[in-house]
Amino acid sequence: MTNLLRRTNRHRRVMAAVWGVNAALALALLWFVLR
């Protein structure tokens, strides 16, 4: 499977958004568990 967005500028921005969202979700999960 070759991802055609890979290594491009757009891909980097998508992945930055993905990591940002996932980090926020992980923090929310941590808050849920430790509340």
Added chain:
Amino acid sequence: MKPLILILLYLAVVLAPLIGSASLGGPPRPLLQELATGLGILAFSMILVEFILSGRFKQVSNGIGMDVTMRFHQVMARAALVLALLHPLLYRGTPSGGPRPWDTTRQLTLTTDVPDLISGIAAYVLLPAFVLLAVGRKKLSYKYETWRLMHGLGALIIALLVLHHAISAGRYAGLPALTWLWIAMTGAAVGTLLYVYLVVPLLHKAQPWRVAAVTQLTPQQWEVTITPEGHEGLGYHAGQFVWLNLGHSPFSLHEHPFSIASAPAAAPNLSFMIKELGDFTRSIGQIAPGTPAQLAGPFGNLSVAGRREPGIALLAGGVGLAPLIGIYRQLRLTDDPRAVRLVYGNRTREQIAYREELTGDDVVLVLSEPPDDWQGETGVIDTTLIDRLFTQAEIDSWLFVICGPAVMMNGVENHLLARGTPSHRILTERFDYD
């Protein structure tokens, strides 16, 4: 919509059930139990939001690009799968089920009775298979219609199974307020399917089109022109694309994405430049004038409307010319004051489409296998050619719109970035997401 607003909206919707569960669900249980439940809650809401990220909603995809929308959909689906797979593994319960003497009111445990879990187990088996089928859809070479139907139906079944599982077995989702929240979210997700497969086709039925002409442009490329029947046509920006359905019922799944090659200024007719590639496009030459057509759109953000750059570079490889010639024609027809340069690469002379139209000084034709008498550029659209055709001032200030094979787009985009073109001045859109 702006990317940041979309991200915040995404987080708000995905986190709503988790926040609701925390605030309404009473005292927390042991850490692992809560973690397991939290993973399940997040996975379910992420799965439901995937329906909205299907690429069929202009409000989402036209601001950020269809390729970005689909990539986000794909990556978040994988993330949701990981959470869903971990979800049951972290519970510490009695595998045999039945009441536990120390927890007669079942405040502390989820049920482990198989009938209550059967929907969850079914979803647990289906979800990985569903994601794997989606990831490997190219290799499995489905017909596009089969793939779409399978993905839509599969998603519907999984969403309903997980809803049943959450309400019947979930500690939090069993609370009335949260039950209603999950039902509302699942209803909205299922509603997107109804919208895409029922409401949109009905709207299309009311706005029919008809094929006006099918012309062979090159040995493997065709131009299909359609004309509106009893309505004013489509409002769009040059460079956008539509989902086109030629000769099938509006309710069938036979529709494919094509860039509009004609300019909005030449409305109401629309023309498409279509290359024989897949199962549908191979038969494009057999479509007769008069064939009914429907279209959905416009989609895509490959548009130069409203941009303030002094010049526009259109870099096209092969059939990637389609959206760019639309932009080129629009700029010409509207006497746009911005400078424009269209660079169009092909392998052989026979592959050049619209040759008689592309003769101006602002068009650079490039061939990698030129004939002996070729007067234009030779080679491929690469770093050397870019450096020869564009001055540093142009690279710094122009808008670059790129459409073509992935290897060309990657090479050109990376080179422009390295030469100092800011990324917001490079527009690309890809139709092959994986």
